[in-house]
Amino acid sequence: MRFTTKSANLFMHGRSVMPDGVSSPMRAFAQVGGNPICAAWARGSKIMDVDGNVYIDFLNAFGALLLGHARDEVVEAVSRQASLGTVYGLSTALEYELAEKIVASTPSIDKIRFVCSGTEAVMTAARIARAHTGRSLLVKFGGAYHGHSDALLATPLNLGPAAVKMKGATQGVAEQLNREVLLCEYNDEDQLEALFSAHGPQIAAVLVEPFATNMGFVEPRPGFHARIRALCDRHGALLIFDEVVTGFRFNFGGVCNSLGIDPDLVTFGKIIGGGAPIGAYAGKARYMRHVAVGNRVFQSGTFAANPLTMAAGNAALDVLARPGFYEALDARGSWLEAAIRRQLAARHIPFHFSRHGALAGVAFRDSREPMRSYRDVKTQDYDVFKKVHARLLERGFLMPPSLEEPIFISAAHSLDDLTSLAEALAESIQLSRAERAAADGQPTSAV
Numbered sequence: 349m350r351f352t353t354k355s356a357n358l359f360m361h362g363r364s365v366m367p368d369g370v371s372s373p374m375r376a377f378a379q380v381g382g383n384p385i386c387a388a389w390a391r392g393s394k395i396m397d398v399d400g401n402v403y404i405d406f407l408n409a410f411g412a413l414l415l416g417h418a419r420d421e422v423v424e425a426v427s428r429q430a431s432l433g434t435v436y437g438l439s440t441a442l443e444y445e446l447a448e449k450i451v452a453s454t455p456s457i458d459k460i461r462f463v464c465s466g467t468e469a470v471m472t473a474a475r476i477a478r479a480h481t482g483r484s485l486l487v488k489f490g491g492a493y494h495g496h497s498d499a500l501l502a503t504p505l506n507l508g509p510a511a512v513k514m515k516g517a518t519q520g521v522a523e524q525l526n527r528e529v530l531l532c533e534y535n536d537e538d539q540l541e542a543l544f545s546a547h548g549p550q551i552a553a554v555l556v557e558p559f560a561t562n563m564g565f566v567e568p569r570p571g572f573h574a575r576i577r578a579l580c581d582r583h584g585a586l587l588i589f590d591e592v593v594t595g596f597r598f599n600f601g602g603v604c605n606s607l608g609i610d611p612d613l614v615t616f617g618k619i620i621g622g623g624a625p626i627g628a629y630a631g632k633a634r635y636m637r638h639v640a641v642g643n644r645v646f647q648s649g650t651f652a653a654n655p656l657t658m659a660a661g662n663a664a665l666d667v668l669a670r671p672g673f674y675e676a677l678d679a680r681g682s683w684l685e686a687a688i689r690r691q692l693a694a695r696h697i698p699f700h701f702s703r704h705g706a707l708a709g710v711a712f713r714d715s716r717e718p719m720r721s722y723r724d725v726k727t728q729d730y731d732v733f734k735k736v737h738a739r740l741l742e743r744g745f746l747m748p749p750s751l752e753e754p755i756f757i758s759a760a761h762s763l764d765d766l767t768s769l770a771e772a773l774a775e776s777i778q779l780s781r782a783e784r785a786a787a788d789g790q791p792t793s794a795v
């Protein structure tokens with residue numbers, strides 16, 4: 349039995365000075381219940397809480413860490429830079445170095461600018477698309493999360509009463525901003541075509557994650573992105589790939605490279621900062637020129653491209669660029685995949701497991717079919733997931749505290765970490781399903 353008394357006490361104190369005791373809502377564990385834990389330190393694949401419990405980390409700061417925690421090269425670069433100054437309000441060689449690496453990695457982009465978060469990156473990309481086209485509507489997909497800017501949290505124009513509740517729905521967005529977004533089901537090109545037929549001349553851009561990572565892990569159907577590209581071309585709208593999660597996760601650059609899609613604008617974040625706060629928007633010169641001085645679109649930031657983040661990002665990307673890095677990462681992913689499939693089969697658990705590279709997800713529903721849309725995601729058993737999350741935490745595995753996040757594998761995970769996760773996960777699912785069936789009065793054989 350793990351004790352988390354210090355975490356509980358800290359949260360009690362934290363709640364007196366911060367709403368829910370957190371600076372970002374997921375950390376309150378609202379979706380999974382139970383006591384959230386407070387981190388003390390982390391290294392490699394392990395994270396320790398303030399009570400001294402050690403967990404194998406599959407949250408990895410919501411995917412910001414591809415190298416695990418406190419990687420030597422990154423720590424050294426950040427420490428060196430800290431002694432030279434943390435922010436200057438001036439440009440640095442470090443930021444040109446990082447910009448060159450990213451621009452060279454992804455043929456779709458000619459220019460890039462750094463900001464401090466994925467939120468800012470997507471917000472600015474959307475602003476550029478609207479300025480360039482002189483149109484106001486953005487299309488996004490159900491279950492997507494593109495940060496918390498007003499424009500991306502606005503209520504979609506076509507959100508009918510039957511629609512699944514929109515993710516990140518919020519009050520406080522100015523009324524006139526609402527209805528400037530259209531919502532489409534992920535993987536539903538026909539619906540997208542219908543939206544273009546109805547609103548084509550008003551659509552500035554389609555904003556899409558190449559792999560949907562904010563609803564567990566949902567892969568695009570073959571041809572989905574090519575059809576989006578073709579529709580954007582036909583109707584004069586821009587295609588924005590939100591690669592805040594996918595960028596540099598599967599290959600050195602945007603995953604648009606390996607998908608063979610040529611987006612107009614690409615947003616990055618998370619991994620490219622090496623664990624420090626970052627966002628970046630990038631794209632073709634004809635769109636990026638809008639943010640140059642005297643042009644149409646404004647964006648700035650006191651901490652944009654701060655040297656600490658640039659040092660961390662450069663150090664991380666240098667490790668990612670080493671020959672064999674992504675092959676080794678993919679091998680870890682396929683090891684976990686084999687282990688989870690074996691464990692689920694041995695326990696007769698009919699859940700689907702999806703994986704691409706180092707990103708994976710288990711669909712908590714009795715179906716061999718992969719999830720394709722947010723509607724599918726909502727058919728999962730959130731109650732069983734809650735129990736599984738608590739069981740895994742107790743056994744020393746930190747999983748994302750939401751069924752709508754993927755499992756984040758890092759280069760720091762050992763094969764033992766992955767094998768033990770597979771065993772613990774399948775066993776926790778089996779026990780939680782049995783518990784649930786018993787509560788519902790079903791025979792245990794039904795699980």
Ligand SMILES: Cc1ncc(COP(=O)(O)O)c(C=O)c1O
Nearest residue numbers: 465466467493494495590592593
């Ligand atoms: C796809 C996507 N875009 C944008 C964001 C916003 O990034 P940030 O949290 O750095 O503002 C996120 C955050 O998780 C994301 O998953």
